[in-house]
Amino acid sequence: MHIVAIAWLFVAVLMAAAEATSSQGSLLGAFFTLLLYGLLPVAIVVYILGTPTRRRARRAAEARADAQAAQTADRPPAEG
Numbered sequence: 001m002h003i004v005a006i007a008w009l010f011v012a013v014l015m016a017a018a019e020a021t022s023s024q025g026s027l028l029g030a031f032f033t034l035l036l037y038g039l040l041p042v043a044i045v046v047y048i049l050g051t052p053t054r055r056r057a058r059r060a061a062e063a064r065a066d067a068q069a070a071q072t073a074d075r076p077p078a079e080g
Helices: 002-021 027-049 051-074
Strands: none
Touching (some): 002 027, 027 051
């Protein structure tokens, strides 16, 4: 998945460079080309495709916390 995102950004950078160096282009146009054709779509796609991984990590952390809480609750209080 990351190689596709990197390739997409590479193409977007080349498009922005073409826009910036064109006689009809501008730096502002290059900036918006990079932002709207590159960074924004890639960020959205990576966020959406990363949702299952974040969900698994959150569930694993909750399971570890529940197991630790259960283990602590089963232990008798220490006498001091």
